[in-house]
Amino acid sequence: MNLRKYLVLAGVTVFAPVGDSLLSYGMKQVGNIHLSNIPDLLLAITNPWVGIGIVMLLGFFASYMTALSWADLTYVLPASSLGYVLLALIARFALHERISLTRWIGIALVSSGVGFVTSGPEVTNRPRRSHMADDSAAPEHP
Amino acid sequence: MIRHAMSNLNAWLAILFVVLSSSAGDVLLSRAMKQIGDLGQWRARRGFTFVGLLIVRNRYFVLGVGCMAIAFYSLLFGLSWNDVSLIGPAAASLTFVANAIAARIFLHEHVDRRRWTAALLVAAGVVLMGL
Numbered sequence: 457m458n459l460r461k462y463l464v465l466a467g468v469t470v471f472a473p474v475g476d477s478l479l480s481y482g483m484k485q486v487g488n489i490h491l492s493n494i495p496d497l498l499l500a501i502t503n504p505w506v507g508i509g510i511v512m513l514l515g516f517f518a519s520y521m522t523a524l525s526w527a528d529l530t531y532v533l534p535a536s537s538l539g540y541v542l543l544a545l546i547a548r549f550a551l552h553e554r555i556s557l558t559r560w561i562g563i564a565l566v567s568s569g570v571g572f573v574t575s576g577p578e579v580t581n582r583p584r585r586s587h588m589a590d591d592s593a594a595p596e597h598p
Numbered sequence: 599m600i601r602h603a604m605s606n607l608n609a610w611l612a613i614l615f616v617v618l619s620s621s622a623g624d625v626l627l628s629r630a631m632k633q634i635g636d637l638g639q640w641r642a643r644r645g646f647t648f649v650g651l652l653i654v655r656n657r658y659f660v661l662g663v664g665c666m667a668i669a670f671y672s673l674l675f676g677l678s679w680n681d682v683s684l685i686g687p688a689a690a691s692l693t694f695v696a697n698a699i700a701a702r703i704f705l706h707e708h709v710d711r712r713r714w715t716a717a718l719l720v721a722a723g724v725v726l727m728g729l
Contacts, residue, residue, distance in 0.1 A: 460638060479674070480682040489678040491608075497671050513670075521653065522638065524631035529624055529701045530709050533694060534716040540690075540727055558729050565723030573716035580708035 461526065461578075467519030468536035471512050473543040478509030527578035534573040540566050605679050612676025616689040620669035621696040625704050626662030632705075633658065687728025691721035 482505030489496045500506050523532045541563050547553040555563075634640070634656060640649045653659055676685040698717040701707040709717075 476682070476686060480677055480686075483674060483677040486678065489675060494675075497674055500674055521627065521631055524628045525634060525637040528707045529628040529705060530698055530707050530713045530717065533624070533697055534713070534720045537694075537720045537724070540724055544727060556729075559727050562723040562726030562729075565719050565726060567723075569716040569719030569723060572712055572719065576710075576712045580710075 461523075464519050464522045465532070465536055468516060468523055468532065469539040469542065471516035471519060472536070473539040475509045475512030475516055477543070478505050478512060482506035482509060528580055531573055531576075531578045534569050537566055538570050609676050609680035609685060610688075612672045612679065613685060613689045613692070615672035616669050616676065616685075617692045617696050619665045619672060620689075620693050621700050623662045623665030623669055624693075624697050625700045626658045626665060628701070628705055630656040630658035630662060683728050687724045691724040694718075694721040694724070 482503040483500065485505065486496075486500045486503055489500070501510060520532070520536075523536070527535075544555060544559060544563055548555045630653070631637070634652055637649055637653075640652065673685065673689065676689070694717045698709050698714060702709045
């Protein structure tokens with residue numbers, strides 16, 4: 457692991473909770489969507505908060521793809537779950553919300569889970585054939 | 599009363615769809631990225647556009663994005679019926695466990711005791727944080 461890889465994991469960690477929060481805020485403005493009006497889901501993206509949330513989630517997606525290109529899925533997912541902790545800390549110290557004892561225990565569990573997985577190797581199953589090893593496998597003019 | 603029950607039913611239906619489709623999407627995307635190789639190295643050697651085209655031409659990536667789109671709209675559907683404090687933690691924690699199982703079966707990752715412990719700790723922590 458080097459600085460670049462830690463920054464990529466930080467991107468996964470930060471973009472996802474911020475994007476989810478914006479989506480939640482936007483969907484509360486949009487209101488309930490009934491099963492008979494499923495196409496309304498497509499119109500929901502015209503809400504600005506939903507739109508900004510989607511941009512954030514695109515940032516998450518780019519970081520996530522990059523992380524998966526050099527690390528296992530079972531490494532990336534727990535390692536990037538510090539976002540939940542980040543969200544709770546923002547709620548406590550920036551928004552001055554009250555954090556219950558149960559939530560603090562949850563924060564401790566998530567943090568220890570992240571500690572567990574990041575203390576091990578990021579990849580356990582090397583791909584049989586990587587395009588990097590064989591540049592000719594890549595399209596010349598993709 | 600009926601509205602409350604319907605709200606819960608729709609929320610859990612959405613959670614089920616989110617867990618199944620996002621796990622399938624994660625596995626497919628992970629397989630796509632492993633096939634392609636380190637994106638940072640590709641970008642340094644061949645440029646950003648090349649990397650983008652390399653990714654979107656991978657069939658596992660396309661299928662994975664399709665699954666993620668289903669997960670995304672299931673999440674939106676769920677959020678329109680219930681609070682993010684239920685939908686978020688429930689879907690996320692179940693997805694952690696589902697992903698560990700799927701990664702072991704389909705990606706042949708070595709999910710050792712350390713990774714199982716991490717997945718379960720994070721899943722339990724996420725549930726507690728949502729209470």
